Amino acid sequence: MIELGQHAQFIIWAYVGVFAGLLALVSWTLLDARRTQRRLEALGDPRRDGKS
Amino acid sequence: MSIETSPKQSWWNRLAHPGQFVIWTRPFILPLAILTAVLLALGVWFAFFNSPADYQMGDTVRIMYVHVPTAWLSQFVYATMAVSALGTLVWRHPMADVSMKAAAPLGAAFTAMALFTGALWGRPTWGTFWEWDGRMTSTLVMLFIYLGIVALWRAFDDQLRAARVVAIFTLVGAVNIPIIKFSVDWWSTLHQPSSVFRADGPTMPGSILTPLFIMFFAFTFLFATLQLLAMHTEVKRRRVMTLERRAARGEAA
Known part of the structure; x- marks a missing residue:
């Protein structure tokens, strides 16, 4: 896993929310x-x- | 000499038959689902392990890989519904209102995801989760339009009557699409102007465009898969309603 920097929590929550x-x-x-x-x-x- | 008496049917006419539509499109669902899963896995791998931080946005550029596809779908799904609305009102194509009804909750979900990821990108980049600028406000309006359409479908027992009302409402709401698209040009906004689809080419480097396009196609194929599945379900739901009415008439007699 790469280093996500000081805004890691925003990135992780964005992906968790979308998935x-x-x-x-x-x-x-x-x-x-x-x-x-x-x-x-x-x-x-x-x-x-479905052959209606 | 034999004379052909039965009229020739075009593919358009054949697709107008709900049962034929289900039979013809069912084989697409599994390949589309597999393609979606592969592209999503590849996109996530690129997003976290094989793309650099942006020189301005830093690592928050990785949020763009889920924000841009969901924002694109929020408008593309609505455009699909608007074309389907024309199909209902102009050509009276039987599958057009099925398509309209199936797409509405999907569009609402993708719009909600676009707003959510946009807020999470905005906080570290702009210093705020929300700003009442042209694009964000018009996208929020789009979410309310989607929710209104979902509610409108549920308000009618007669789905054919509902289709005409929803089609008119959908076409009126379509005015919001160019507002979202051109809001960054018309008004002073925090959003940057278009940086991918430009006459002079994208302004992003290939290392960022690659995961962006992979995710773009992954989300688009996901919509296609779910839309087909939801349309098949809607065809069956209408069959259920027909059978239930028939059973009720039989009991009454």
Whole structure:
């Protein structure tokens, strides 16, 4: 790891914040997709593969 | 001699079919996700281990590698929504409002990240987390517009009616894009003018441009991946609503 100088805390918090945000965004997108797919299956969709 | 009676469908018409859209675009998701992960890992490695401190900003230049891509996406996602809004109002393309709806929360998240990283860069560089200058204020306005659009989608049960209202609201809000872009030229501001996309070429050295461009593409591919996934989910959600209405009618009868 390189020396980040006197402003290391700002740099580290910027990356921690962005990657926490990205993780939340990806998790929310995947959870929403899974929840919707389960609901579709529970309703017994005859066209499960999106062939609407 | 046989006569072709069925009309020929263009790719544009085929993409208008939600099911066809899902089938055709699904194979792109995994390669896009892998490309995003590789570029993000490479970008972080360059940002921390293979790029120098800037002669003016010092090590805080490393914040630029996450700030510039998120700030770019805050405007690019809105431009995507504005084009989709035109698709809804002018061409009535069935996937246009799906695209608009999927992009709004993503744009809000990237805008929030741009404001957050900008504040963390501003404190050591300008001595303040926040200043009411043209670019920062117009970007904050953009975040509120995104949040308003997300709320507007949720306010309607009828998603087709919501699409028309949101499309008009989105196109009105698009006036904020040139304001953000040219705010540094129009008003006295702490922000520096454009330093990458200039007629006379970038003013940054290659050692800083390399991680910047890697992160730029990593974040752009991430948006493309999440946008496709969210669009597929929205298509399925509408199918769920159709099935639920059908079931309710069946029960009522």
